[in-house]
Amino acid sequence: MKQNGEVRIGFYICHCGTNIAGVIDVDRVRDYAASLPGVAVARDYKYMCSDPGQDLLRQDIAEHGLNRIVVASCSPLLHEKTFRGAAEDGGLNPYFVQMVNIREHGSWVHEDGEYMTGKAMDMSRAAILRVQVHEALERKRVPINPAVLVVGGGIAGIHAALTMADAGKHVYLVEREATIGGHMAQFDKTFPTLDCAACILTPKMTAVKAHPNITLWTYSEIDKTEGFIGNYTVTVKRKPRYVREDLCVGCMECIEACVYKSAKIPDAFNMGLSKRKPVYIPFPQAVPPVPVLDPENCLHLKNGTCKDFCVEACGDRDAIDFTQEAEYIDIDVGTIVLATGFDTFDPARIPYYGYGKYPNVYTSLELERLVNASGPTGGDVRLPDGRIPERVAIVHCVGSRDEHYQRWCSRVCCMYSLKLAHLVKEKTGGEVYNFYIDMRAPGKSMEEFYNRVSTEGVHLVRGRVADIAPESLEPPSNGRIGRVVVQAEDTLIGRIRKIPVDMVILSVGMQPQEDAENIRRMFNISCSTGGFFLERHPKLAPVSTFTDGVFLAGTCQGPKDIPDTVAQAGAAASEALALIDRGHYELEPNTAYVLEEQCSGCKSCIQQCPYTAISFDAEKSKASINEALCKGCGTCVASCPSASIRQHLFEDEEIFREIHGLLAYA
């Protein structure tokens, strides 16, 4: 590797107050660096990242003709940009800067000052040797396509989409179900205000439908994603509903007319507590108000023969189309917001709670449908045998805070359990028992809501439910559903309580969607423990990810309530907008490149690249790298048997020098 003329290195060791200087003898390291060949200037300074510190760099570049800079200070992850910027201001290519991490990897973790001073000298020498063979590099600027993709049409996706559409950007909102609204559409009243969920959600849903800047694709999924920040090409699969969206007017007469006189198929929106016909709409306020035909149950689609009363009812509109097929559409977007939501914990995994075994044990989501006026019982809390329960138990923390299932606290369950307690008490007038471990009421007005519910006569028992079993082995003779006994230690009075109840509600926790792993890998997103999508930084960057241009909103990132979900969706939208408004993004120039003369055409590298950035040029019989697709991982570089693939910024020669420098004896 050639050295461009005489190399003149400026070496700077930062005291960082006493963070570094308190452990390392900075003077000795500075003097050692000064003694190494190629070092023209060696200085120490209290705070290199400060303005005067950076000025030092700029002045020395000018006065001493420096063409390389080494800064021994904190982590490059913190200040690499700062010092590169300072060098650039001083007229030097920013990639002639190398940092030495003697703080996070040095003075902060080692107490032996003498040893650490020696190690700092080794590390400095390594950087000095390395930086000599650095080359000038240019950052590539890519434009940002102003169109945005929002994946998921729950409250998070809806809010993010509306925010960005209002800013004038074109938004594609892709939702897997036949309607937007997500889980929030299933809730009855929401805590702490007891707002009706549908009442506050449906106006936003309608706004999405009506917005000129939003392309709403329901009953659609993401098939694959390619590209990079500012330039993503996403393939969307539009599943066939067998109804033409552009022709349907939402009269629902097809549903009325269907040959199935009564509904037979379990209704997923009502958690299986009611039935629907093969032609259906998820709920009355669905957006878009276009029915779906279920190919597994619709006689025409399944068997090919049906009297087709639906088509007759549709009449002139002629919106039903049995020949519809899945459509794959490619869209170009610059940024993506993932708002794919959550799933609830399946309490059947805890056998001693009796879910699925006893017909009067429900999940909280099922109860939301029961208490909802548009649910299967018209808003009445009824047992499967039709009776109103006299005693109801609500079990907190089902599947949560448990090393056998989910370690985390799902954040919303205490609050919704209190809400359900309030609603059930109001509707049934019966006794309600909430069994909890701790009462968690974080957030505005939440504690006040808890206080309110606790004055309404709801029994709050502090004890984790250990067992739910039938009261009697003999079922009651008159067709009634037998009671179950809920057993828990009431820790506040130190006694075990066994309370027979007519109905049990299991407050299940939140978990990632079943296919969250597939979804996140399509967008190259990592996950944290539990499987929720990983944010770039838990405190300072909660909506961005390590994949530039992809943002997170809502419960896919972690359990949270509706206020926090909406806040996060707004944050994701604003970060995406910031990127779009800037108009461009600068890529780190650490891409790989092929030395054509040396490439033997062995093709070892081709399959190594997960971004298909390497292709084989059959004419020349050489590998060829598309710089725009290359993300700079270096995997192909390490795989090339003839070292014909190199990587900018991480050249073999640079790394070898670093290794030698680290190991040579001072």
Next chain:
Amino acid sequence: MNMQQPNSGEDAAWRPRIVAFFCNWCTYTAADLAGVSRMKYAPNTRIVRVMCSGRIDPQFVLDAFRHGADGVLIGGCHPGDCHYSEGNYKALRRYHLLRRLLADMGVAEQRFRLEWISASEGDKVKSVIDQMVAQLQELGPLDLPGRRADWDAELGENGEDDLTAGIAAEAAEEVSHV
């Protein structure tokens, strides 16, 4: 000439030196986290930053040993979570092959280690390094540069011994007859 590794007791001032190759997104970040949290651990590692564990050429590992490292540690993202999708799997493959090669060369297996350390696992950085240093302290120095110097001396000035000189002479004769 001493082909055996020196006993750690003979050279009491000796401390193992480990070269660590950490991937930028996970392990390097985890080491930073350990620093920010002020965790204290053995100071014997010298970290080389790469963007992905997939960048690690087996030659880097061999080069490190050749220049005096007593141990080499590779740190990457957990399988499935590589920032670049699959680079860590490639690193894993190379690690397994290289491990066998090093074993054949007589390098103790504790000297070459691969660990998956995610960005939030600062404590794992500490525990892995502390453990590896303790193991190497007991094993003693590898000192390949010293051993090479010994071998060079044994092979004589030309770098040949009697056997290879004989073979070279025979080969030269054959060629001259062609």
